[in-house]
Amino acid sequence: MSGERFSAHEARKFADKYAQTTSEKQFAQTFWRDFFSQLLRIDDLTVTGIEFEVPVRSHLTGKVKWIDVLWSGVLLIEHKSAGEDLDKAEQQAREYLMSLDQSKVPPVVMVCDFNRFRIIEILAGTSYEFTLSDLPSNLERLEVIFANKGLGSTAVEISADTKAANLMANLFVEFEKAGYTGHETSVFLVRVLFLLFAEDTRMIRKTMFTTYVSSSPSSGSGLGAMLQELFLVLNTEKSNRPASLSPEIGEFPYVNGGLFSETISNFSFTPAMRQALLDSCAYDWSSISPAIFGSLFQSVRDAETRRTMGEHFTSEQNIMKVIGDLFLNDFTNKMNAAWDSPTQLRRFHNELGDYIFFDPACGSGNFLVVSLRHLRSLELRVLARLQELDGTSQSQLDGTWGQKVGLHQFHGIEIDEWSASIAKVALHLADHQSNLIWEEIIGTAPSRLPLKEAANIINANALDIDWASRVPLGEMTYIMGNPPFFGARFQTAGQKSDTLKVWGGSKGAAEMDFVSNWHLIAARHISKSGGQAAFVSTNSLTQGEQPGILFPKLAALGVGISFAHRTFVWQNDAKGQAAVHCVIIGLTNKLPKKRRLWSYPEAKGQPVLREVSNINAYLVDAPDTFLTSRPTPLSTELPKMDFGSMPNDGGFLSDISSSEAEEIRKSDPIAGKYLRRLVGARELIHNEERYCLWLVAADPNDIRTSTELSTRVDSVRELRSSSKREATKKLAGRPSEFGEIRQPKTAYIAVPRVSSENRDYVPMAVMPPDVITNDALLVVPMESLVTFGLLESRAFALWNKTVSGRLKSDTRISATITYNNFVVPELQNEQRSFIELAAQEVLSVRADFASNSLADLYGINSMPPALRKAHAKLDSVVLKVFKLKSTATDEEILEVLFELYAEATKLLVKH
Numbered sequence: 049m050s051g052e053r054f055s056a057h058e059a060r061k062f063a064d065k066y067a068q069t070t071s072e073k074q075f076a077q078t079f080w081r082d083f084f085s086q087l088l089r090i091d092d093l094t095v096t097g098i099e100f101e102v103p104v105r106s107h108l109t110g111k112v113k114w115i116d117v118l119w120s121g122v123l124l125i126e127h128k129s130a131g132e133d134l135d136k137a138e139q140q141a142r143e144y145l146m147s148l149d150q151s152k153v154p155p156v157v158m159v160c161d162f163n164r165f166r167i168i169e170i171l172a173g174t175s176y177e178f179t180l181s182d183l184p185s186n187l188e189r190l191e192v193i194f195a196n197k198g199l200g201s202t203a204v205e206i207s208a209d210t211k212a213a214n215l216m217a218n219l220f221v222e223f224e225k226a227g228y229t230g231h232e233t234s235v236f237l238v239r240v241l242f243l244l245f246a247e248d249t250r251m252i253r254k255t256m257f258t259t260y261v262s263s264s265p266s267s268g269s270g271l272g273a274m275l276q277e278l279f280l281v282l283n284t285e286k287s288n289r290p291a292s293l294s295p296e297i298g299e300f301p302y303v304n305g306g307l308f309s310e311t312i313s314n315f316s317f318t319p320a321m322r323q324a325l326l327d328s329c330a331y332d333w334s335s336i337s338p339a340i341f342g343s344l345f346q347s348v349r350d351a352e353t354r355r356t357m358g359e360h361f362t363s364e365q366n367i368m369k370v371i372g373d374l375f376l377n378d379f380t381n382k383m384n385a386a387w388d389s390p391t392q393l394r395r396f397h398n399e400l401g402d403y404i405f406f407d408p409a410c411g412s413g414n415f416l417v418v419s420l421r422h423l424r425s426l427e428l429r430v431l432a433r434l435q436e437l438d439g440t441s442q443s444q445l446d447g448t449w450g451q452k453v454g455l456h457q458f459h460g461i462e463i464d465e466w467s468a469s470i471a472k473v474a475l476h477l478a479d480h481q482s483n484l485i486w487e488e489i490i491g492t493a494p495s496r497l498p499l500k501e502a503a504n505i506i507n508a509n510a511l512d513i514d515w516a517s518r519v520p521l522g523e524m525t526y527i528m529g530n531p532p533f534f535g536a537r538f539q540t541a542g543q544k545s546d547t548l549k550v551w552g553g554s555k556g557a558a559e560m561d562f563v564s565n566w567h568l569i570a571a572r573h574i575s576k577s578g579g580q581a582a583f584v585s586t587n588s589l590t591q592g593e594q595p596g597i598l599f600p601k602l603a604a605l606g607v608g609i610s611f612a613h614r615t616f617v618w619q620n621d622a623k624g625q626a627a628v629h630c631v632i633i634g635l636t637n638k639l640p641k642k643r644r645l646w647s648y649p650e651a652k653g654q655p656v657l658r659e660v661s662n663i664n665a666y667l668v669d670a671p672d673t674f675l676t677s678r679p680t681p682l683s684t685e686l687p688k689m690d691f692g693s694m695p696n697d698g699g700f701l702s703d704i705s706s707s708e709a710e711e712i713r714k715s716d717p718i719a720g721k722y723l724r725r726l727v728g729a730r731e732l733i734h735n736e737e738r739y740c741l742w743l744v745a746a747d748p749n750d751i752r753t754s755t756e757l758s759t760r761v762d763s764v765r766e767l768r769s770s771s772k773r774e775a776t777k778k779l780a781g782r783p784s785e786f787g788e789i790r791q792p793k794t795a796y797i798a799v800p801r802v803s804s805e806n807r808d809y810v811p812m813a814v815m816p817p818d819v820i821t822n823d824a825l826l827v828v829p830m831e832s833l834v835t836f837g838l839l840e841s842r843a844f845a846l847w848n849k850t851v852s853g854r855l856k857s858d859t860r861i862s863a864t865i866t867y868n869n870f871v872v873p874e875l876q877n878e879q880r881s882f883i884e885l886a887a888q889e890v891l892s893v894r895a896d897f898a899s900n901s902l903a904d905l906y907g908i909n910s911m912p913p914a915l916r917k918a919h920a921k922l923d924s925v926v927l928k929v930f931k932l933k934s935t936a937t938d939e940e941i942l943e944v945l946f947e948l949y950a951e952a953t954k955l956l957v958k959h
Contacts, residue, residue, distance in 0.1 A: 058086045059184040069162050070130035080117050091657035094372035103432040103489050104147045112432050115144050120152040128161045156193045212336050219324040232312040234466045238473050245477050248334040258329040268317030276314050283308035304498035367418045373611040373644050374582040375526050390437045397430045401452030406519050407529040408510040410460030413471030415529050417478045423453045424482035458503040459519040461510040468507040475503040511546040523578035527570045530584040534562035556597035561586050564598050574637050575605035582634040587615040592853025595665035596674040609663040610634040611644040617652045666850050670946030678868040682952050685872040689828045689863040692821030696787025698767040700760040706737040719756035728824035729800035735901035743784040792829045797836050799826040802858050809845050811902035834880050837887030841926035871948040886922035893918045
């Protein structure tokens, strides 16, 4: 975090708001929520990991205490009512530090009584105080604390789990070398992982498995048979085991849970296989994160992903963006509302055990694991609070109320067998880690072995089975996840078949991203049985033609968007990871009056929250309209846009470099007189020279007598004649011309079909009619500079980024979707004049930088201040047309544009 986030103005507003507040019980949480949202601009504390009322067992008294605010690894806050002793508060906070798990201990403590702040830097041994009224002048103190918020711990976690996964990868490699791969090898490694974790977390006696493996000969001979016997023992109740078992194996507990039930082949161990297993045994597996480790473990089979271990997992922060608004925030609010009532807390606790959590593309279980861990943490707070309110002894508390949240509530479908196996084990590990914390805080925990229940993870194609036949779906079911991202053009034949089957032959199904299948199936179940869903999706699902195909289907089912995250970069903190532009879409058939819409001013930055009355298919607070492909502009203010001319000539006429053009002029003057400058998107944006031979209405004698022309035209004829497409073969009858001719006869606006997402404006240019365009450009005959001014405005740039399709992350402008659906109010003559003057100023400033390309002039960092100023003036003039101020936010502009579209089309859809 940089100091730019801190605003003295916001600090003053915050200080004034709480100047007279005194009661800790009534206002402490509100005080700190406002502190984080107003000063740090953190709207979602769940995602960030900031928690209130965190239980911890005191190392001094053995009693459960409550930390007012804990941001693991960053900050601990102890809050008191006005006028209370800060020294006593600091002593209490330091006691909490001594009682916390070491991984959660922050380097800074803050104590506060509303009027006074004391910041203590534990490692540095320094502290300083200031009053609430002096907060604006002490922002640099806060900057020290939050400069690197939330990093560190994540990086350590990734590093530790990468080491663990590498050990497993090495073991897998040795199995590969010995010729062992496939299903049975996967089963074996999953079992080994469980046993390694079990002995390091007291599920079985410490080093029990390590000692057993170490007792085998160094050659590895017989180790496979020893492990086979062990697996059989682990799957057999002690009362049913043969009396002849040796003590070293007979002491192993009965595990159950299906982990050891399948019979697999006996592996003949090599010395290297044995050593790789012992290396894994030597590692401390107690602190691995099942959420991260699941994805790392998933990659050990593949040589390529082994080289980039740690780069391909779903970070917990991103998972929290899904489950926070889907259910966790609501559960937390319910707990807080019941906090002082034992009866209400017990009712809420019982309710927690009735929910179902389902990921129909669960991979290695990341979403389920994180959900389980946070729900167990929530349950722990409830039980600790009940203990505090009732004065109940520990045995009474557990015996009466016990654990409600369990693995039986977690369900997943995964097409890859290996990943499904990992998901099952990862959930067992997460559950046991929660038990260890449970034992630490409330004094006891559910028994560990045998495993009495397991998550329901199904190895199947989620698009080929009826979810409801395998998972209990209903009002209390939450469906979530990160289904696979494959665009319509990148699906395998099998995936395309699945897509068409899910959509049932619906129009446009072949154009849909693969991830859309999960939205449609989930909506059908929600429509029938209730419940809610939220998926991470490619942002193309909310751009271009796809919203108009998917969301009317959902609306017809009575399902709408409950919350959403607009486009952001889905990433983790590991080096070299791939950035994917995503959205998050929540679905329900019971839409709330206020819906949470998250926007990202920076795609890689923190989100900003708005509570809105509606979220439409384009993730805008605007009417539920669906843009359709339109052959002509909806607005009477816009002339028709068309493609540039399509050569379809193999480059013989259209791909001539400047040096080739010069040579033609010298060697063949007849051909030279037909040379014209040609521009496509690249030539336009990067100011590159390219030429073509424009032979429309050319003298036939010139074509016959010019060697250059006759040779090139003959090549075009042969190319088109040999095509498999009948339409192209017909073009062989006129080989001297471009395949499709759409060259304007007047000056025109040249618009690149694809433009970088990193530009604030789409770089366009006004061209004379003798400059030929190809079909990488869109062209608009220019009746006046008004059209150019409208298209070079911030309003059109936002519309483009919101509704256009994407090529990777770049916008793909469509005449039929983007341009023809851009509605401009009817202009007055005075407004036209102002737009023309402002547009001319933009062109005049560009002329001052004639040696620079449009890429230079419109780069996010290289745009000249004078040009940016001219565009700001143009923006102001255009926004007035839409009855908006120049300070209007992106969201406000888009709301108006969609309202104008809805009014023009009369296609409002109301839920």
